Amino acid sequence: MTNNDASRLLAVVNCRQLVTLSGAARPRTGADMRELAIIENGALLVRDGRIERTGKYDEIKSLITPDYEIEDAGGGVVMPGFVDAHAHPVFAGTRVDEYEQRAGGATYQEIRAAGGGILSTVGRTRAASEDELLIAAKRYANWFLRGGTTTIEAKSGYGLTIEDELKMLRVIRRLNDETALRYVPTFLGAHDVPPEYENHAAAYVALIVDEMLPRVLAENLAEYADAFCEDKVFTVEQTRRVLLAARRHNLKLRLHADQLTLGGGACLAAELRATTADHLEHTDADGIEAMRRAGVQPVLLPASVYALGLSRYPAARRMIDAGLAVVLATDFNPGSSPVPSMPMVLSLASTQMKMTCAEAVTACTVNAAYSLNRGHLLGSLEAGKFADFVIHDCRDYREIAYFVGIESTHTVFVRGQCVFAATTTGGESHDRTLSHAT
Numbered sequence: 306m307t308n309n310d311a312s313r314l315l316a317v318v319n320c321r322q323l324v325t326l327s328g329a330a331r332p333r334t335g336a337d338m339r340e341l342a343i344i345e346n347g348a349l350l351v352r353d354g355r356i357e358r359t360g361k362y363d364e365i366k367s368l369i370t371p372d373y374e375i376e377d378a379g380g381g382v383v384m385p386g387f388v389d390a391h392a393h394p395v396f397a398g399t400r401v402d403e404y405e406q407r408a409g410g411a412t413y414q415e416i417r418a419a420g421g422g423i424l425s426t427v428g429r430t431r432a433a434s435e436d437e438l439l440i441a442a443k444r445y446a447n448w449f450l451r452g453g454t455t456t457i458e459a460k461s462g463y464g465l466t467i468e469d470e471l472k473m474l475r476v477i478r479r480l481n482d483e484t485a486l487r488y489v490p491t492f493l494g495a496h497d498v499p500p501e502y503e504n505h506a507a508a509y510v511a512l513i514v515d516e517m518l519p520r521v522l523a524e525n526l527a528e529y530a531d532a533f534c535e536d537k538v539f540t541v542e543q544t545r546r547v548l549l550a551a552r553r554h555n556l557k558l559r560l561h562a563d564q565l566t567l568g569g570g571a572c573l574a575a576e577l578r579a580t581t582a583d584h585l586e587h588t589d590a591d592g593i594e595a596m597r598r599a600g601v602q603p604v605l606l607p608a609s610v611y612a613l614g615l616s617r618y619p620a621a622r623r624m625i626d627a628g629l630a631v632v633l634a635t636d637f638n639p640g641s642s643p644v645p646s647m648p649m650v651l652s653l654a655s656t657q658m659k660m661t662c663a664e665a666v667t668a669c670t671v672n673a674a675y676s677l678n679r680g681h682l683l684g685s686l687e688a689g690k691f692a693d694f695v696i697h698d699c700r701d702y703r704e705i706a707y708f709v710g711i712e713s714t715h716t717v718f719v720r721g722q723c724v725f726a727a728t729t730t731g732g733e734s735h736d737r738t739l740s741h742a743t
């Protein structure tokens with residue numbers, strides 16, 4: 306696609322399955338999570354970067370005047386771009402050495418206690434310039450797009466000084482301007498206690514509350530605040546202090562909760578009316594009930610369980626059955642989840658957490674969009690929403706997760722513009738006609 310005119314008209318035709326997820330304008334719960342509103346042999350009309358109309362091709366073909374550019378989906382599956390509601394996509398270096406140490410039996414907590422973990426990425430990220438971080442993150446932006454993800458949440462949290470946290474958030478702002486991926490910024494100053502505050506977590510919390518948050522807000526660099534509530538990181542009381550201050554600054558709240566131990570994070574998220582509580586591998590029935598009553602959305606991150614070589618996945622079935630509007634995300638980061646692939650997350654959701662394919666798709670599209678305060682703009686293919694959609698090279702949307710380790714993504718559109726198109730391994734342009742023409 307070469308036409309860069311945002312005002313153009315586009316008709317996407319020959320969609321064997323148009324997975325619209327149209328439905329009530331709210332996060333989906335219970336049986337609604339299993340209803341994807343799929344249109345067989347569908348077509349999608351786009352005007353000015355927004356969805357104009359969806360329907361069966363035969364019913365809307367008369368609307369496709371010669372002014373429309375035609376995109377032939379080749380009998381493939383067309384669905385909304387994935388919305389990844391929990392990611393740490395700005396960092397310097399990797400932690401591939403720790404990955405190998407875990408293969409040798411070391412745990413995430415042992416590596417952290419020995420001076421590795423989050424703080425090793427903090428050291429590298431502090432040493433990197435804004436431009437160096439930007440270059441690294443642009444590479445990851447391409448990975449997200451090529452996996453069919455068009456929006457991600459992006460956390461700071463590897464700076465842990467005022468200037469380094471601001472540096473990360475400015476990088477996120479530039480990524481939003483300079484890449485096709487959409488970013489929703491979250492301030493995660495309370496990701497860990499930095500080395501210069503070792504054994505002085507309370508003083509570091511005071512720095513976050515008194516100095517970091519006002520600066521972040523003065524530059525309007527974040528929409529959400531987050532904190533890592535975990536044994537040997539931040540206590541419930543310290544986390545409450547950070548998040549209450551963030552809320553006073555009108556930030557909405559997310560929370561790393563009950564990841565490695567049951568520490569009361571889910572209940573705290575409920576108490577604070579946080580938008581989300583994330584991870585929840587150890588959350589018990591009380592935590593689930595507290596989230597239900599408070600309307601907190603659980604964000605489940607099975608790729609971090611997988612990549613840490615653990616076996617305790619969050620209780621997704623119990624959460625769905627309790628009526629929670631479950632979200633799935635990658636948790637992409639250099640330590641616990643070097644996984645930018647939402648298809649991989651979908652696979653883990655079904656194989657390890659027993660979510661149906663439809664529940665999993667709902668969790669990382671429309672429910673994820675609501676968890677980022679963008680349910681009115683993203684996450685389903687409905688008139689008026691942004692035309693962020695993906696043509697997948699398959700005949701049935703369930704194949705996106707079923708075939709593992711290979712991307713089904715064929716073409717990715719953001720606001721009606723093609724931002725990624727798969728190529729063959731020979732380096733030639735992909736034949737734009739898929740093999741599924743009906």
Ligand code: NIG
Nearest residue numbers: 423533609636638639640641
């Ligand atoms: O969500 N748990 C805290 N934060 C990340 C890990 C970050 C890292 O290891 O660098 C997580 O798993």
Ligand code: FE
Nearest residue numbers: 391393561636
């Ligand atoms: Fe995380």
